[in-house]
Amino acid sequence: MTKIKILLNGESREVPENLSIKELFIFLDLSEKHCAVEINKEIIFKTNWDKRLLVKEDKVEIVRAIGGG
Amino acid sequence: MEKDPLIIAGKAYNSRLLVGTGKYSSEKQALEAIKASKSEIVTVAIRRVEIDSESRSDSILNYITPEKYKILPNTAGCFSAKEAIRIACLGRELLNGENLVKLEVLKDKETLMPLMKETIVAAKELVSLDFEVMVYCTDEIDYATRLEDIGCVAIMPLASPIGSGQGIINPNSIKKIIKKISCPVIIDAGIGAASEVSVAMEMGCDGVLLNTAIAKSNNPVLMAEAMRDAAISGRKCFLAGRIPVKKTADPSSPTKGIIDS
Numbered sequence: 238m239t240k241i242k243i244l245l246n247g248e249s250r251e252v253p254e255n256l257s258i259k260e261l262f263i264f265l266d267l268s269e270k271h272c273a274v275e276i277n278k279e280i281i282f283k284t285n286w287d288k289r290l291l292v293k294e295d296k297v298e299i300v301r302a303i304g305g306g
Numbered sequence: 307m308e309k310d311p312l313i314i315a316g317k318a319y320n321s322r323l324l325v326g327t328g329k330y331s332s333e334k335q336a337l338e339a340i341k342a343s344k345s346e347i348v349t350v351a352i353r354r355v356e357i358d359s360e361s362r363s364d365s366i367l368n369y370i371t372p373e374k375y376k377i378l379p380n381t382a383g384c385f386s387a388k389e390a391i392r393i394a395c396l397g398r399e400l401l402n403g404e405n406l407v408k409l410e411v412l413k414d415k416e417t418l419m420p421l422m423k424e425t426i427v428a429a430k431e432l433v434s435l436d437f438e439v440m441v442y443c444t445d446e447i448d449y450a451t452r453l454e455d456i457g458c459v460a461i462m463p464l465a466s467p468i469g470s471g472q473g474i475i476n477p478n479s480i481k482k483i484i485k486k487i488s489c490p491v492i493i494d495a496g497i498g499a500a501s502e503v504s505v506a507m508e509m510g511c512d513g514v515l516l517n518t519a520i521a522k523s524n525n526p527v528l529m530a531e532a533m534r535d536a537a538i539s540g541r542k543c544f545l546a547g548r549i550p551v552k553k554t555a556d557p558s559s560p561t562k563g564i565i566d567s
Contacts, residue, residue: 246354266359271367273352273400278392280399298354300396301365304336305351305382306326306468306495306517 244296258286261297272301310545312513314490315406315438315459317376319346322507323537324378324492326517327366330526337369339526344534349378349408349515352397377401378440380408385421387411387428394432407432408462408494410442418468422449426456433457442494445479447486454487461487462494462515465506469518471498474505484510500529500536507540508548 239254252264258281262269274281275298281289291297311318325345330336340348348370356362367377379397381390394407411428413421420443432439433456440460441453450461463483466472473496474480484491490512497503497516506514514537523529 246357248357250357265357267355267362271365271400272355273396275392275396280395282399298396299357300352301355301400302350302367302377302379302397303353303363304327304330304366305380306328306349306515 241291241293243291243294246298252291256291258289258291261291262286267299272299274299310541312490314347314440319376320344321346321534321537322513322541323503323534324349324513324515325520325530325533326515327370328517329521333364333366333369335526336366336521339520339530340370340375341530342527342534343520343530345375347376347378349380349517351382352379352393352400372401372404376406377404378406378408381410381428382412384411385414385424387424387431390424390428391431391435394428394437395435398437405436406438406440406459408440408442409458420444420464422446425449426452429453429456429458440492445476445483447479447482450483450487450491454489458489460490460492460512462492464495465493465502466496468495470496471519472496473498473502477505477509480506480511481509497533500532503533503536504540504543507537508543510544513537 240251241254242249242251258274277296311320312322321344323343323345324347325340325343326349327336350366381393384390384393390409390411409428411421411424413419422444429439429441439458440462441458442462443449443453445463453461463480465474492513492515493506493511494515497519503514520526520529520533
């Protein structure tokens with residue numbers, strides 16, 4: 238399987254090629270619930286998570302809510 | 307007492323106490339204290355997920371749920387309008403399109419004071435993007451007026467620096483804002499004790515937002531109850547209308563009919 242390098246939450250990671258965002262969550266064993274995703278500073282809406290495939294050097298941010306004031 | 311809801315962006319809330327969810331020692335403690343506060347609006351921060359599953363913490367929304375609470379994502383940790391807008395948009399996305407946001411743009415990490423020039427830029431942009439902006443700001447009346455004109459749904463001046471517990475160090479400035487601003491004025495930051503919540507409400511503030519004063523007390527659940535009661539008590543005092551301060555004494559018992567000595 239060919240792998241590509243992406244920047245995920247500020248860290249360089251190798252992920253399989255042609256991975257959708259939905260599949261990225263499975264790959265990371267991460268629940269999709271209450272998460273938001275941004276790629277190259279553009280929000281990817283949940284409805285597009287199965288359509289947007291990761292490409293080399295994508296800067297991906299996955300965020301969620303934590304305790305704060 | 308008749309119903310006296312706090313109305314923010316057209317939505318009515320019974321509680322005038324808003325609380326943060328940070329700095330608690332455990333999720334359980336946060337949940338218990340927030341329950342005890344009877345708050346309906348609770349703030350959260352937006353941060354990166356830990357990618358490694360061993361160090362990963364659960365989303366707070368799994369136990370402080372959007373079904374039970376109005377979740378107010380903040381833009382804490384942002385030092386420019388651009389960053390704050392970005393975080394606000396991510397917050398809205400993870401809350402399935404909820405438009406309410408607590409905007410804060412800070413000057414620096416040391417003072418945590420609002421950076422008003424950037425706050426105004428961000429507020430304008432967020433309002434144009436259909437956000438309902440509750441804005442953390444200084445106690446300067448000109449900025450408060452400007453933010454209301456832009457279309458913010460709540461003006462939230464600090465009482466004293468974030469997390470300092472110094473109480474209300476600027477009562478005259480806060481009073482001026484209350485007098486001039488039509489949308490809700492909510493004290494945000496600096497509260498340390500329940501009496502300060504009461505004082506804020508007695509002044510005519512529409513609500514108080516606090517976090518550290520509960521989370522870092524020795525008994526967060528008990529403190530949450532104290533803050534809840536103080537907000538109710540202060541509000542009742544404001545509605546009832548306090549007596550004017552006099553320079554001299556005025557006997558509470560009638561002077562007529564006192565028996566001769």
